[in-house]
Amino acid sequence: MTDTVLISLKKVSKIHNEGRPNEVQAVVGIDLDIARGKVTVLRGASGSGKTTLLTVIGCLARPSSGRVALDGRDISGMPERFLTRIRQETFGFVFQGFNLLRGMSALDNIMLPAYPQAPPHRWLRRRALDLLSMLRLEHRADTPVEMLSGGEAQRTAIARALVNDPPILIADEPTANLDTALTREFLGIAETLKAQGKTLILTSHDPRVFEAGMVDHVVTLRDGRVEERR
Numbered sequence: 001m002t003d004t005v006l007i008s009l010k011k012v013s014k015i016h017n018e019g020r021p022n023e024v025q026a027v028v029g030i031d032l033d034i035a036r037g038k039v040t041v042l043r044g045a046s047g048s049g050k051t052t053l054l055t056v057i058g059c060l061a062r063p064s065s066g067r068v069a070l071d072g073r074d075i076s077g078m079p080e081r082f083l084t085r086i087r088q089e090t091f092g093f094v095f096q097g098f099n100l101l102r103g104m105s106a107l108d109n110i111m112l113p114a115y116p117q118a119p120p121h122r123w124l125r126r127r128a129l130d131l132l133s134m135l136r137l138e139h140r141a142d143t144p145v146e147m148l149s150g151g152e153a154q155r156t157a158i159a160r161a162l163v164n165d166p167p168i169l170i171a172d173e174p175t176a177n178l179d180t181a182l183t184r185e186f187l188g189i190a191e192t193l194k195a196q197g198k199t200l201i202l203t204s205h206d207p208r209v210f211e212a213g214m215v216d217h218v219v220t221l222r223d224g225r226v227e228e229r230r
């Protein structure tokens with residue numbers, strides 16, 4: 001079956017600290033289509049531009065030049081408030097290090113991204129508990145996140161990314177610091193989400209990830225450019 005394009009990048013470049021002595025051209029003229037309902041891995045050495053490209057794809061950063069289209073709609077020039085809404089409705093993010101808020105429980109962390117939409121509290125709590133249950137973490141709902149193990153923290157971060165039921169899940173180096181069993185567990189979760197119809201975009205230099213059977217496309221970056229795609 002041929003892929004349908006969900007996100008399309010045309011000649012996208014991203015320069016950090018533009019015009020300053022510490023300017024870095026992190027992403028250079030990338031043309032890339034991300035397929036709907038598939039798992040795409042961006043791989044490459046440290047510093048090759050994976051995280052930068054992921055932030056542009058996820059509308060967390062604007063490209064310095066080039067265009068990004070989501071579902072055929074050019075979003076590159078949109079005002080910030082529209083972009084924020086698109087970001088909230090479209091993407092769930094699992095960051096490197098997870099960015100969970102310490103001092104708050106797993107459940108409270110998961111509910112946080114839904115607050116701008118102001119859903120009924122009981123409904124939201126149920127949704128967060130259902131996600132914890134899907135990820136086999138119900139027993140940790142009330143645990144402060146700093147007490148969680150690495151794998152539990154990751155699953156909490158995944159649940160938080162899914163709370164608004166986004167069609168696209170983005171995860172930056174999801175298996176960094178995970179042992180083999182936890183890596184397998186992450187891949188199992190990714191497979192379940194793919195089966196539910198989600199589009200997954202991951203960065204990884206971990207062969208356990210980019211060689212996994214459920215990965216559909218691997219894009220190799222080198223020095224900010226696409227070196228290879230399959």
Ligand SMILES: Nc1ncnc2c1ncn2[C@@H]1O[C@H](COP(=O)(O)OP(=O)(O)OP(=O)(O)O)[C@@H](O)[C@H]1O
Pocket residue numbers: 016017024025026044045046047048049050051052053
């Ligand atoms: N916020 C920033 N300000 C300045 N330079 C940055 C910034 N973020 C990334 N860079 C630089 O841009 C280049 C690409 O970095 P990026 O983090 O995108 O690569 P990466 O492939 O994700 O690396 P890693 O695997 O180490 O996370 C690097 O030279 C990096 O030092």
